[in-house]
Amino acid sequence: MAASLGTHVVLRGTHETRIKSQFLCRKEQNNRIGFKFSKHKAIQRAIFVSKQEFAGLDERKSPDEVKEEIKKCYELINRLGRGVVYLGSSRMGPSHSHYVQAQDLAKVIANLLDCTTWSGAGPGLMDAVTLGAMLAGKPVGGFKIGREAGEWTSSNFHSYLSSENYLTCRFFSAKKHGLVDAVVRNNSFDKTAAVALPGGIGTLDEVFEILALIQLEWIGSKLHVPFLLMNYDSFYSKLLEFLNDCDGWGTVSKGEVASLWKVCNSNSEASLWHFF
Known part of the structure; x- marks a missing residue:
């Protein structure tokens, strides 16, 4: 009572x-x-x-809160436009070689596809691609999670982006919905792609989600969505070996994973690839 x-x-x-x-x-x-x-x-x-x-x-209210966050993600995408979604480490700072490479890559691809650059709007490689796109004079957007590893943990606000360019999400599920929706092509005029940069647990979580959605044809079923895995300094080589070995265990087919993305060892290799 x-x-x-x-x-x-x-x-x-x-x-x-x-x-x-x-x-x-x-x-x-x-x-x-x-x-x-x-x-x-x-x-x-x-x-x-x-x-x-x-x-x-x-009453558990989180389903309604997640729904509202997802709606806000969609509204931000409708306003800024779909584009290239970058997934990468929050811990590799400006002094890291991968930071420099990621910034250069984002600048090149932003000019090449003339689209919005999306990321987790956090530090590290996410910051690198944001700056790269801004140097290209192209729009940027992001879905920031409330708690982020490394720097910028004390505030839910981005250090230099306008609040109109990003959304701070409380729920990972809402953030993922935003990243996926930003990369989906609704028509032939949408120039989108997913780019996996070096990263840790959070990056791998997002990488495999998008990889699975491409495999199941929830992404790219009607219009192809390129997925690039940037294997800087052989960062992902051990992971690629593991995925190849899965063929022997019968968990994936031979060549199945390789057909879902393009593995690039350098920015020049990525920029020369035919996206569409």
Whole structure:
């Protein structure tokens, strides 16, 4: 039973509390067999919780919140336009060679496809591609997660992008919806692509999600969407070996993974590839 008291709610319920355990001894001479039993007593308890906590117990609101975030992602894409989605590490800073390469690549592809550059709007390689696209004079957009590894963890705001260019997501599922929708081609005029840069767990999570969607033809079923894996300094070579070995285990077909993306060892190789 619940009753309201100002800013708090009283929850009353009956709980069984064990009071005492007793047992009868077995007496062979009287042919009586003992058994163990427990006595219980019903005790009324009152629990005080805040109304906010009570609302959380009463209804899970996260599905509605995720839905609203996804809608905001779609609105941002409709405003900025679809384009190239970059997936990459948040921990490789400006002094890292991969940062420099990622920035140069984003600049080249932004000019080549003349489209919006999308990323997780975070630090590291995400920052590199954002700056690269801005150097090309092309629009940028991003879906930033509230908690990000490395720098920029104390604020949900981007350090230099306008708030009109990115959305800070509370839920990873909403962020992923945004990244996927930004790369889908609705017509032949949409010039989009997915580019996987070196990264860790979060990057691999997003890479394999897009890879699976391409495999299942949820992406690119009608209009081809290029997917580039940037294997800078053989960063992904061990992963590629593992995926090739999966053929021997029967979990993927021979050449199946290779058909889903283009592995590039350098920016020049990527820029010379025929996207469409």
